[in-house]
Amino acid sequence: MTGPGLVEAANRLLDGHGARSGRSGAVALRAALVDLYEFWLHRAAAAAGVGTEGVALAAVGGLGRRELVPFSDVDLVLLHTGRRDLGGLAEAVWYPLWDSGVGVDHSVRTPDEALAVAAEDVRTAVGLLDLRHIAGDGALTARVREAVREQWRRLARRALPELASSARRRWERAGEIAQSAQPDLKHGRGGLRDVGLLDALAAAQLADRPSQEVTEARRLLLDVRTELRRNLRRDRDLLDPSQAEVVADQLGLADRFALARALSGASRAVAYAVDVALRVATRLPGTASRRVPPRTPVDDGVVLHGAEVALARGARPARDASLVLRVAAASATTSAPIAQGTLTALAESSPEPRTPWPAAARDTLTRLLGAGEGLVPAVEALDRAGLWGRLLPEWGAVRDLPPREPVHTWTVDRHLVRTCVEAARLTTTVSRPDLLLLAALLHDIGKGRDTDHSELGGRITARVAQRLGLSSRDGALLAAVVRHHLLLPHTATRRDIGERATVRRVVDTLDGDVTLLELLHALTEADARATGPGVWTAWRARLVGELVARCRALMRGEPHAAPERFTPAQRELAADAVRVGAGRARVRTVQGAPTDNAADADPAEVLTTVEFAVPRGASLLAPATGVLALNSMRVLSAVVREHGGGVVGVLTASPVFGGPPDPTLLRDQFARAVAGRLDLRARLAEKERAYAGVAATPRAAVLWFDDEAADDAVVLELRAVARIGLLHRVARALDEHGARVRWAKAAELGGGVVDSFAVSPSRGAPDAAWRARLERAVLEAALAAVPRGG
Template identity: 65%
Template sequence: MAGGELAEAVNRLLAGRVGASALRAALVDLYEFRLGKAAAAAGVGAGPGVALVAVGGLGRRELVPFSDLDLVLVHDQHPDIATIADALWYPLWDARIGLDHSVRTPGEALQVASADLRTAMGLLDARHLAGDAELTGRLAAAARDQWRRTARTRLPELAESTRRRWERSGEIAQSAEPDLKYGRGGLRDLGVLRALAAAQLTDRPGEELRQARELLLDVRTELRRELRRDRDVLSGVDAGPVAAELGFGDRFALARKLSGAGRAVGYAVDVALRATAEPPRGRFGRRPSRTPLDDGVVLHGNEVALARDAVPAKDPALLLRVAAAAARTRAPISHGTLRTLAESAPELRTPWPPAARDSLTELLGAGEGLLDAVEALDRTGLWARLFPEWGAVRDLPPREPVHSWTVDRHLVRTAVEAAKLTTTVSRPDLLLLAALLHDIGKGRDADHSELGAAISAEVARRIGLSGPDVALVSGAVRHHLLLAHTATRRDIEEPGTIARVAATVGNDVVLLELLQALTQADSLATGPGMWTDWKAGLVAGLVHRCRQVVQGHGFRPPEPLDARRRELVAAAVASGRGEVLITSDGKVVTVVVAAPAHTDLLAPAAGVLALHSLEVHTAVLRGHDGGRAGIFTASPKFGSPPDPALLREQLARAVSGALPLEAKIAAKERDYRSAHVAAAPKVLWFDEETGGSSTVVLELRATDRIGLLYRVAGALRSCDAEVKWAKVATLGAAVVDSFAVSPRTGRLDPGWRQRVERAVLAAAA
């Protein structure tokens, strides 16, 4: 076989105007013809017992340009096999054909396949080229039979190798430069699906996956034809010519189509690997347990599923609780649960109930688990029910080359980065929502910041935010580029620059800190090198100077007690013991605990609520006429509220010191360790908020967990800090707690503040 003659034939095919599919077919025909002649010249086919077998792309008849040929020379202990092999391989090498070759008996091939997963899957594509066809048939049948018998035991290895490949190569969907072969959702994943189907563990891929395969092959074919070399990563530069050859309007249309195909394949592989995995067993081989995660949501084995008593048709917020639980635990949502929710879950009415809004905040603040949760909802149409606006940015490729992701993935990744910054702002719930929506205006013929501000305001109103909060979210979206552009393009020490930025944010320090965190999250989610120490320093300097201009903080001391609660405090002062009042509205419980002024109240009450797995939404501590009252609103994480009589009895015992809270809380924390993303706790001090020279406000921003308020109250007590009033807000996975404190003895000096801050941060860590 003359190398020049073959290269000339290949070049003629590449230069022709045949389509991608026809080019692959022509390459297969060309190489089969040449290999047939080479095999005959080497003596393959001169007698029985020797066969030339194709695997890989040639075996599947989907050979793309510049691919190596995967060939196996199979023999039945032929005495002259070494001579035949040399006569076959050397002319192919001389012709500069890339080879991945082996010489084996059927038994040797099966033995290698039993130890090497890649070989086992490759033999499933075995196709006869030359020589003894019966020998090829025997090998192919034996390889398929061996795979069917052993595939289930090899599934853990297959799943692990697939996930390692995903980690190395990224994913096709929502990537600006996808790896068509090895990326998640690429051609190698279609091979995984074929192998699972060949083992009769899953159905054969359907029409959607067939179309995805054709698109991936066509793009790979045209990419290699364009570059005249073996390359499988589609860059933005190369995507234009490839798109033109395939008849797409531009590279952005191709990228959007390719992202959709990658999502279909990636999701199918993920579902298939989970469906075929060995289900976890409980003790003594029992069926997997159902661990409660939220109201109506359980962890069944390794998947998030609906509880047996859940009624999706009557619970519109159940969808969000399922998604939040999946994101929080990093466990996938079961396919059956997604199907049930898609068929039965009703629409959330405008405005959303507070519980649904809280679940959304928890979902957005879950960290990396948000990516898979949103993908699962999006693939089943559930995400579009929550955010109909999402369709305009789904799979939308970025126009700027610095972006690594499609617009929809960038938005979700920005929320992931924002979850790490929730302790830097006083309104983490608004930060997370603004992160999700900051580029929602892209993909339309308008300024995306202005349009995004209008869209985000509509979303914020729909989910039930107040007017001021709607304005904050809309303002953050409208001005999400303000700090980065100003800090890197203007003199941040120029008074006019500072005044302009302060005026743009309306002299609102809450919006200013939202923009600072959003700027960082947006940059980190854009691509490598977009958030540098230099840029961070410039933005921080700009914000610091603006803070000196902007006045106010954004929180107020709690309101005075109403008449009924003042009466409860008076009763506690008169009796000298704790008094408790419990009311409920559905699953939301309001607990008022009153005690004489000298009684420690915050830690005991917070501890009892934590023991009953009651999630504290707000807590207010107020003094009145020789006594004090703590007002807590809370709801059970799952199940029903505790018996009021039991709760009242334990609260009274805890306030009197008769309940051993420390050991019980420690045990509860061990059993229910939080899986939320760990944002570093932060303490801020505000001297001007109390109106007194001996009292200061300490604000704690931290990730919520069972027993946190109890631990913080204990830390304040250990530092001899008297809590004059307290105001606690739980916002999804984050808390923003304010305490007006003063030293019981000594002076309010820097040393005392440092001791208090260290103790509070240690309690919140």
């Protein structure tokens, strides 16, 4: 059989398995590839003369483990007992593989050489644990395999530090599979390399053999990797969202979100097993001091046993439902992991807390949630042992639930825990820190269902509050925090907070409750910080803080402080535009918008305020947003006001990358755009073409809100895919249909945007017919196809 014949046969296997559905197809494909490669290698080895005594061809890696996935390299070892003609024999085996285009990692070793290399190189030692006979002298392969494993059992303890540090470096490079939008199935934390690490520790008798949960996770990771490579027809282990949709369908899962959830659960099981295995291995005799570690009491029934939290002698988990919470709180506050034996004992005998919870249990829960960074591993340990769901049965709905918005870094359950970590830093800013921590834990508990997660979360929280034994008033307050946890950020980033109607609506929604307002303010910051980097910006912090300040003032009965309509400079700019009959612009750049919180936001954030002016009757918002988009500026807000015979627009924007554009260039481009000498439509189309290859499929929806703007204006809210020039096209459509824009806000959500406009007709009232025409025009502008070049 020739090399190309092997590749052709492998390709036929891939084609033949293309129509299979479900995970059995991936398993069958791997088995078929193993059989094919073994058959071909056996034939090639026999032709090269490997069939004699003292020479053997063996496989390691994926072929050695019988886990060969498509387009994998083949790892081979040619073993011999001292023959001198091995050079030609080895080339007779390797060359056909090279000629075929199959990647080959090969070596030629005597038994002593194999053991010597394995003794010096940890990676080689771990790789040789998978040694499996292919052709030739089977007894030789068996002797080397046994010798390698025996040597590994003797030497593995000293290799533990290198194994652990190597794994941590790999995790830093590849990230966590559970939290990645493009997980690395092989190298990521909780991936196949970590499964191999567990196998190596078990082979050294430093850890138990992988559990059934880890075994199932291994198969899922392999199935996904198999289908990913079969689809791409190349060796790739990064699963991007577009391929995830295809792989999910082939494995019989509903969609890529179902696949992400399955991968999250699998990888977290593997990652936790690795943490436990490395921790247990380092405590075994020969890896640390043989002195019995001290037992230091840290709570009732809980001790710090060496570097781990454990049960005290005499602790009775079967009769003490709160013991689980005390163990977790001790772990979180000391940053010491919970001993595996303790988790096992609690899982086997700890009862569910009685309803309602006693006050001591609630206090311990508050201490746990407020522990800071130590909360994350403590909850992970309880969750993996099945104890966290026993305390909070509602957790099952969000466990490993992937986020629907790309802006989110974490799965929903991890996001809730991370929000508690962030909220713990803000407990001194509120009068009820206990309710803030509980709200952080529960604010997204309603996600994962086809309904408004805030409303559902509020109802779920009311039930949880009753079970926890909160008073009826505290339970209602906690449920209100969860129900309204998006009110402040949505209002601040999508409405004009300078309008009294906007502030009044927020105050009325909160029934004038100052405590509820302060809890929502703290939760808004914690939620944003726990969402992902760059979400809690100085701009957002300033807007939310200003909205809260205006709400407080209204709750105290103070008169509404309306923003100054025009500064002297703006009046001068408007007068100049009227005088010359052309567009005018003034640019001011603000570095790192200030907030009340010193720990706030990215200090490098750049906000640029651009003031535009045109004579009355000329278009302002469309050319202004177009010019800013042309210069890669992201518009955050716009306020348009009339003065005398002119119109002034104040737009706040930030650079998509780099710094703000040259003010002279902006002024010149705006004047030419207003005069019709700059074809913004063509220039933006050209800019969009450069990004058309990665643009998402256009989709959009329009919502209307009454009584959220002053006078006769109504609020039109466009939800669409973020695209260059979108705001310009929508503003142009509003102009063309006679809509006057009082203000506009733009909020980005990962790959999507929410653009809000307070609009009114130039004549008459905003009746149903006018709204329908305007809605059609806005949707057409948002859904316009991305221009493509020739």
